[in-house]
Amino acid sequence: MPARAKVTREEILDTALRLADEVGLAGLTMRGVGDRLGVTPMALYRHVGDKQGLLDGLVERLLTGELPDPGLPWRERLHRQGAILRAAARRHPQVFPLLLARRAATDAALSARDGVYQALREAGVPEDQVPRVERLLSTFALGFAASEAGGRFRSEQEADADFAFAEELFGQMIESLTAAAE
Amino acid sequence: MPARAKVTREEILDTALRLADEVGLAGLTMRGVGDRLGVTPMALYRHVGDKQGLLDGLVERLLTGELPDPGLPWRERLHRQGAILRAAARRHPQVFPLLLARRAATDAALSARDGVYQALREAGVPEDQVPRVERLLSTFALGFAASEAGGRFRSEQEADADFAFAEELFGQMIESLTAAAE
DNA sequence: CCTCCATGATATACGTCGTATATCTACGAT
DNA sequence: ATCGTAGATATACGACGTATATCATGGAGG
Numbered sequence: 001m002p003a004r005a006k007v008t009r010e011e012i013l014d015t016a017l018r019l020a021d022e023v024g025l026a027g028l029t030m031r032g033v034g035d036r037l038g039v040t041p042m043a044l045y046r047h048v049g050d051k052q053g054l055l056d057g058l059v060e061r062l063l064t065g066e067l068p069d070p071g072l073p074w075r076e077r078l079h080r081q082g083a084i085l086r087a088a089a090r091r092h093p094q095v096f097p098l099l100l101a102r103r104a105a106t107d108a109a110l111s112a113r114d115g116v117y118q119a120l121r122e123a124g125v126p127e128d129q130v131p132r133v134e135r136l137l138s139t140f141a142l143g144f145a146a147s148e149a150g151g152r153f154r155s156e157q158e159a160d161a162d163f164a165f166a167e168e169l170f171g172q173m174i175e176s177l178t179a180a181a182e
Numbered sequence: 183m184p185a186r187a188k189v190t191r192e193e194i195l196d197t198a199l200r201l202a203d204e205v206g207l208a209g210l211t212m213r214g215v216g217d218r219l220g221v222t223p224m225a226l227y228r229h230v231g232d233k234q235g236l237l238d239g240l241v242e243r244l245l246t247g248e249l250p251d252p253g254l255p256w257r258e259r260l261h262r263q264g265a266i267l268r269a270a271a272r273r274h275p276q277v278f279p280l281l282l283a284r285r286a287a288t289d290a291a292l293s294a295r296d297g298v299y300q301a302l303r304e305a306g307v308p309e310d311q312v313p314r315v316e317r318l319l320s321t322f323a324l325g326f327a328a329s330e331a332g333g334r335f336r337s338e339q340e341a342d343a344d345f346a347f348a349e350e351l352f353g354q355m356i357e358s359l360t361a362a363a364e
Numbered sequence: 365c366c367t368c369c370a371t372g373a374t375a376t377a378c379g380t381c382g383t384a385t386a387t388c389t390a391c392g393a394t
Numbered sequence: 395a396t397c398g399t400a401g402a403t404a405t406a407c408g409a410c411g412t413a414t415a416t417c418a419t420g421g422a423g424g
Contacts, residue, residue: 097279097282097283100279100282100328100332101279101332103332103333103334132343132344132347135334135344136344136347136348136351139322139325139326139329139334140321140322140325142325142329143321143322143324143325143326143328144321144325146282146325147317147321147324150282150283150285151285152285152317152321161314162314162317162318165314165318166318169318169351169355172355173351173354
């Protein structure tokens with residue numbers, strides 16, 4: 001493979017994410033990213049395909065965080081999962097809406113889902129209810145994080161309190177499902 | 183006021199909404215709307231300000247539906263409110279994501295919120311909990327509708343079942359808050 | 365060591381977008 | 395009849411995504 005690459009996919013995504021954080025999604029342009037990397041805009045196309053591919057890469061970046069330690073109790077694991085998502089929303093509020101627009105079928109999203117499945121099974125949720133409960137939880141968590149990214153809450157404290165309130169509620173739901181199964 | 187208008191704001195928003203439904207948000211252009219109306223793109227600027235204003239108008243359109251009949255019991259009113267939102271998502275899946283991006287501070291959104299407040303009070307939720315519960319409900323409903331618009335559910339039946347499940351859950355929560363208040 | 369050639373960067377160009385600006389048009393009030 | 399003005403048009407500019415063609419470079423085969 002000849003001609004050393006001046007730029008890698010990782011560098012491009014790094015730069016694009018930082019640029020989007022600064023100037024917003026609307027201000028994220030191929031030319032802008034190229035400029036920051038000291039490279040022609042067309043150079044990016046080898047690495048990310050096209051702008052859609054760049055955005056997909058950003059989504060992947062947002063979701064790829066460390067997963068919760070599988071050794072933790074299920075309730076704590078679910079809490080961590082939510083916290084990770086919310087942290088991403090707070091860190092990249094401008095980029096976060098991408099998650100809602102383009103459906104998350106990336107590996108990171110899928111393994112996060114499996115983690116939730118596993119936690120629910122451990123909690124004792126009947127197998128046939130697991131997917132539905134997961135949809136409920138992830139829909140809420142994603143919507144909540146998006147609201148937070150959109151500045152809906154007056155303060156992080158308010159958001160924390162609301163989220164804790166929801167966690168408590170969902171915890172009760174899971175317990176009642178568990179009890180009904182026995 | 184001289185020089186009769188060839189076009190009104192309402193016509194513009196109608197046309198824009200229909201165009202966006204057909205070709206998606208990305209395909210919605212000032213030129214496209216102008217063409218459909220037989221008018222120069224620049225003619226739109228008198229009526230909607232700029233493209234941002236056009237999009238804001240679309241958001242307003244999405245939210246402005248009939249509110250639930252205030253004579254109905256609170257639970258039914260909350261159900262209707264959710265159904266209205268979901269119907270909008272299903273009718274305009276391409277446009278719906280706008281609701282999440284740009285914060286809904288329109289009159290329609292505010293009066294919808296007040297309706298939920300009122301329903302929660304009628305249900306007996308303590309006053310100091312009302313705003314929090316409303317945030318919880320509306321965050322969930324918005325996220326749910328957005329998921330539906332994004333094609334997350336395999337069928338409308340699945341979505342209906344999931345939503346009913348959530349309604350049941352939230353109903354229990356409201357009752358437990360009510361009981362705790364007495 | 366020289367010669368390919370595939371990989372990756374560049375140069376150039378096209379069509380489309382939002383919209384600033386200047387101009388024209390035609391009614392309502394005087 | 396005149397004029398001011400709301401509203402439509404004409405024109406143009408800069409920025410965008412990206413198709414296409416070309417150029418540079420460094421590792422593999424003789």
